[in-house]
Amino acid sequence: LYAIAGPGGGPVWSEQGLLDAPVYALPYRDIRAIVSAIPAEAVEATAANVLRHEQVIESLMIRCALLPVRFGTLLAGEERLQALLAARYEDFTRNLARVAGKVEMGVRVLWKSSFGESDRPAAGIESDGPGPGGADRAGYRYLMARLAEHRLETARQAEAERVAAVLDAALAAYSVEVRRSLLLTPHLPVSLACLVPRESVTAFRAEVERLRTRLSQYSFLSSGPWPPYKFGGGPAGDGRCWTSA
DSSP: OOEEEOSOSOSOOOOBOGGGOBEEEEEETTEEEEEEOOSOSSOOOOHHHHHHHHHHHHHHHTTSOEEEBOTTOOOSSHHHHHHHHHHTHHHHHHHHHHHTTEEEEEEEEEESSOTTGGGSOOTTOOOOOSSSSHHHHHHHHHHHHHHHHHHHHHHHHHHHHHHHHHHHHHHGGGOSEEEEEEEEETTEEEEEEEEEEGGGHHHHHHHHHHHHHHTTTEEEEEEEEEOOGGGSOOTTSOOOOBOOO
16 A cells, blocks of 8 residues: 545556556545555565655655555555545545645754763863762762753753744744654754645745755755655544554
């Protein structure tokens, strides 16, 4: 299963899917599942296979609204898939309406240098503290190191939130939804996924370039347009891609 697609998109196209199997659409009411029939019980997660999966989805995203499905999602036959479409029809149609005419754009902001590392005490330098040495001194050094780490993490979090707020305010005019993650790694304070109308992509990119200049102390990575992976929406609207056992 590659995607759940809305109406439109024309006839079944000629691209080959995983294992070179033909790609076809299995309809249910006014939605479709985009699939290939393959003999394997599992698909190996090689770079070539993941790329083929993505190529099928991207070939469809320019034609109609779709909810991309995570690589390697397998169902045991068309009857099982029809049951899935029937059981989740309302969710699928609601989320297809959300993403219709829109694409996902990604923005990541990175520290250009390690944030706050220069504020750490230099190795071998001890702050004044209790006791003449031994266990008391070792315990004191440990507590001071933990305190310094806590202060650094608090400062990182506050700065990540400040930068995220700047990005949110600047990109809100070009996005209908924004999903943000803070401090996924110590070097990545902010990561945004934005659901952007197709006609706003050029303006969105221009705003990212303005932000790059405005926040010159950071490095920016931008990507897209992509299929709306982060906006597929599970039953609780949590943005997960659709999967089924």
